[in-house]
Amino acid sequence: MIKYIAFYDVNSNEEENRNVPPAAKTKLDYIISTLCSFEKKIEIISPAVTTSKNTFKGKKINLSEKCDLKLFLTFGKNKLVFTKVGTLITKILFMIYLFINVKKDDDVIVYHSLYYMRFIKILRKLKRFNLILEIEEIYSDVLNDEVRKKKEQAFFKCANSYIFPTILLNSEVNVNNKPYVIIHGTYRVEPDYNCRFNDGKTHIVYAGTFDPRKGGAVAAVDAAEFLDENYHIHVIGFGSDIEIKYLKEEIVRVSNKTKCVVSYDGLKHGDEYIRFIQSCDIGLSTQNPDAAFNATSFPSKILSYLSNGLRVVSIRIPAIEGSDVGDKLFYYDEQTPKQIADAILSVDMAQAYDSRSDIVDLSNKFQNELMLMMKDY
Structure with missing residues (x-):
């Protein structure tokens, strides 16, 4: 089975207003659709919490015959202290679920996040699953934090293979020359809605x-x-x-x-x-x-x-x-x-x-390369 760990939600669940970066979601949508063309079943496991004042139960959403989305209990953002406690509870539920449900023979794709980096590293040592790290950027570079950068680099070495947005990031992270694929962003061509402003500007x-x-x-x-x-x-x-x-x-x-x-x-x-x-x-x-x-x-x-x-x-x-x-x-x-x-x-x-x-050509190339990389494990 393929397990995909990332901050994710679907449009049909938008009333819960879970915290998912739009640009990241667009790329995740595309990679998930690519994985659905493979033989294995997929479970997306998302620790995304609500940004609204309402509380929502955890649940599993069936997205297709081969794909499910697991979401966790999330508490509304009312008071600062309660919000922090609620976020911690969601994180604990997320970690317990992974510990129980991730198996040694799973292919686990992890969208890199400092939020769960340490736990994934521990889980990898305990479960010995095939870890594919999807790394969009080195967050310690954004934060200009050298101490955190060493921790990130140690985490990166745990992976069996990688998904990168650029060949330059592969050169910096993949020091042991492990298998990798490059995907710059979403390669899904959207239908033309013919909805230009048409005001002459x-x-x-x-x-x-x-x-x-x-x-x-x-x-x-x-x-x-x-x-x-x-x-x-x-x-x-x-x-x-x-x-x-x-x-x-x-x-x-x-x-x-x-x-x-x-x-x-x-x-x-x-x-x-x-x-x-x-x-x-x-x-x-x-x-x-x-x-x-x-x-x-x-x-x-x-x-x-x-x-x-x-x-x-x-x-x-x-x-x-x-x-x-x-x-x-x-x-x-x-x-x-x-x-x-x-x-x-x-x-x-x-x-x-x-x-x-041009995007169609890139999509075909990525699908073939990802399939070959995952077959190697």
Whole structure:
């Protein structure tokens, strides 16, 4: 059996509002659909907790004939102390379930998270299952924490094989040359809903985190200062209350200096997210090129844009330019509003463009490589 451990939920359960990063979910959806084409049954085990004030029971959701999703009891976020206790209870239930249900002959795919890293390492020693680590980034690089980096590196060595977003991350993590596959993001081509704004403007979207360490959302907003009334920049995604407040203030500040329309359009999920993305023309992958984690990670939003037919403007860094889609993007070299705007202006919307066919080729390649890697164990 394949067990897939990750923060995950399905759209049909959205009333529970469990904490699942949208970009990660999109990629997980795709990998799960790929695994469903294999012979083994799949169980997704998710420790995601609710962000609402309501309490929800644990349950198992049948997603298909071969795939189930296990969720755990989660308590509503009312008071700080109670919230911390509730989160701890959910984590304990999650760990007990894994200890009881994970078997030696299971293939266990773990989406890397500091939340359960230590427990997975212990469980691997006890159960000796086949561990496939899906590593999107080295979190200690994001946090700039050398002590935690040593712990992460020790954990990485426990794996039998890996799933990486870039070949550069493989070079840094996979020091013993174990089997691995590369998947930059979702390779699922979305159906064309034909839902453009059609107001004569070129619509640009930044979709993702508002975390200032990543630097993407505010950079996207600031580029509007160098665009005219023919452009509209949309920002969708997630962040803390403070990050959202700062973003809105920055939008007001920049809007007073430009005729380009800038809007914060909230957080979107599922079909609403797909339709909104497809209503735009250009996707932005703006991020701080000097941050250590950007040397090896790949922004999953790039694949999300491409799978929905958008052109993509990105910072030029080796992890992106050297990827399988590197020659399909429009680049800027410095994280300045003027350079980002110039890259946007360089996009010729009249030129023939078909990113979807490239994604189909990548999907076939990934499916074959993952199947071969898992057969080796």
